[in-house]
Amino acid sequence: MEINLRYGFNKFNKKNLATTTKEKIPAQSRIVRLVEQGHITPVKALQMLKDKDCQLQGQKRQEYGSDNEENIESIIKELDELVGLKKIKNLVKELQAFITIQRYRAREQLQTEPLVLHMIFKGNPGTGKTTVARIIGKLFKELGVLPKGHLIEVERADLVGEYIGHTAQRTRDQVKKALGGILFIDEAYSLARGGEKDFGKEAIDVLVKAMEDHKDEFILILAGYKDEMDWFLLTNPGLRSRFPIHMEFPDYTVKELMDIAALMLKKRQYKLSEDAAAELGRIISSKVLYGHQHGGNARLVRNIIEKAIRRQAVRLVRKNYVSREELLTLCFEDLLEATEDGS
Amino acid sequence: MVAKKILIAGKTNVGKSSLALTLARFLGVYKFHVCLDRGTGEKQWLKYDLAMAKRKLVSSREYYTQGLNTYYLEISKVTRWQLIDSTGLSEDIHTSADLRRGMALTIAALADCDCLLHVLDAEKYSVNTFSAVDDNLAAMGSSKPYIAVANKIDSVDSSAGLKNIQRRIERVIPCSTLTGEGIVSLRQLLLDKLKQNS
Numbered sequence: 001m002e003i004n005l006r007y008g009f010n011k012f013n014k015k016n017l018a019t020t021t022k023e024k025i026p027a028q029s030r031i032v033r034l035v036e037q038g039h040i041t042p043v044k045a046l047q048m049l050k051d052k053d054c055q056l057q058g059q060k061r062q063e064y065g066s067d068n069e070e071n072i073e074s075i076i077k078e079l080d081e082l083v084g085l086k087k088i089k090n091l092v093k094e095l096q097a098f099i100t101i102q103r104y105r106a107r108e109q110l111q112t113e114p115l116v117l118h119m120i121f122k123g124n125p126g127t128g129k130t131t132v133a134r135i136i137g138k139l140f141k142e143l144g145v146l147p148k149g150h151l152i153e154v155e156r157a158d159l160v161g162e163y164i165g166h167t168a169q170r171t172r173d174q175v176k177k178a179l180g181g182i183l184f185i186d187e188a189y190s191l192a193r194g195g196e197k198d199f200g201k202e203a204i205d206v207l208v209k210a211m212e213d214h215k216d217e218f219i220l221i222l223a224g225y226k227d228e229m230d231w232f233l234l235t236n237p238g239l240r241s242r243f244p245i246h247m248e249f250p251d252y253t254v255k256e257l258m259d260i261a262a263l264m265l266k267k268r269q270y271k272l273s274e275d276a277a278a279e280l281g282r283i284i285s286s287k288v289l290y291g292h293q294h295g296g297n298a299r300l301v302r303n304i305i306e307k308a309i310r311r312q313a314v315r316l317v318r319k320n321y322v323s324r325e326e327l328l329t330l331c332f333e334d335l336l337e338a339t340e341d342g343s
Numbered sequence: 344m345v346a347k348k349i350l351i352a353g354k355t356n357v358g359k360s361s362l363a364l365t366l367a368r369f370l371g372v373y374k375f376h377v378c379l380d381r382g383t384g385e386k387q388w389l390k391y392d393l394a395m396a397k398r399k400l401v402s403s404r405e406y407y408t409q410g411l412n413t414y415y416l417e418i419s420k421v422t423r424w425q426l427i428d429s430t431g432l433s434e435d436i437h438t439s440a441d442l443r444r445g446m447a448l449t450i451a452a453l454a455d456c457d458c459l460l461h462v463l464d465a466e467k468y469s470v471n472t473f474s475a476v477d478d479n480l481a482a483m484g485s486s487k488p489y490i491a492v493a494n495k496i497d498s499v500d501s502s503a504g505l506k507n508i509q510r511r512i513e514r515v516i517p518c519s520t521l522t523g524e525g526i527v528s529l530r531q532l533l534l535d536k537l538k539q540n541s
Contacts, residue, residue: 028451028454029451031450032447032448032450032451033447035443035446035447035450036382036440036443036444036446036447037443038436038437038440038443039436040436041433041434041435041436042432042433042434042446042449042450042476043432043434043475043476043479045446045447045450046432046450046453046476046479046480046482046483047479049450049453049454049483050479050482050483050486109475
């Protein structure tokens, strides 16, 4: 009887022990057993082990992850707030989805497309190229494509040197500064303008080499007028294949320019009186129609508004008493004088 | 004082056992106890010197090490290491039950070691594409102290392989267990890693 009891007790104890250890390391021992029995490959086991580790640190990571997603969301919102640029917005969102899915595929060990993200931006000045580039930098940082995501903005004069060998050094310096972010070359076509003997060609060669050497470390964006960029790519056929992403920035329409004006005024805490708004519309549409050099771009709007703001200041400073309403409002005559200067 | 556990893992025939013994030599340990565990429940305890261990435990044959060979290295009065030599991991499910058991032991050891010493074969990677085993072992580096070693750099066609490995893994110590090249820096790194850990 006593022996039986003891036996029973022992058995109970053993069972108890077994369950506690099983609870403690269930996944791990299960993985080990699966390998032993030949149900899974050692590779799969390593992945499972890793996943388990991730779960243990899960809390922390999850917080980090949601933070990341929030950042991405706010960046996309910033993009959406830009006036117009419908195609560009779609393209950027496409890129975001593409990168995310490639990440998922890599995690499942599926074939992934190489992430070549160098871009060509075509469009007139003031159509939002730099702004979009800056947003892309921030977005890619959050997506984990670029470690820093900063934007280095250069033009021909920053790259091309004065004597033989100088250009390569200067260009390499700029690339170095841009590592981890985006190198944005404005008016890039001017690098090919001087012909065979021009140092600009040397700069292009260095850039192409840098794209090979620092494959995943920076993104190169070449920007410029559409026609000139098309010509640039035609004369350098090797470049075309290295830039899979082309974005065209169309000129803004009159309505879009008016929206931009409204946004700028709101940011600066000004408003237009009714006749002033009508006058602004008239100015903008005439500039767009008559093909002003800044016609159809945001810089034109900014110049008009900034000039009007200065005119308003001059007008108000002479007065003895200025009301809050007057401080806020830009009048018809402010705009009138602004355009007379021909800005 | 608890002995630190260092697991040497990698694919088969990359030089894991050889590295274990070379490391022991460079640590100034010439005699040690070895525990052979084949996962059958019985453990075999042996006392070996370096030459004997080399003769008995190192071979150029694939899957010569079956199960875990733990070297108890007494480096100084206060420092003791368990250097765990393991069965090479295969990409696929191996047909031999004994080897599968060995690999299972490797994976179990992976979970509770203090430092993972991942050995890769620089000679092989001059032609082969990167193996999933090595990719996944390298991924373990994010959750525990991890050192990658590219072995067999004495071989003539290893430089391309070394470059290939360096492309995939950020920090790799090139070394050769045959000539002893690179083992000194490996020893230093190991000492540093384990110091951080404690």
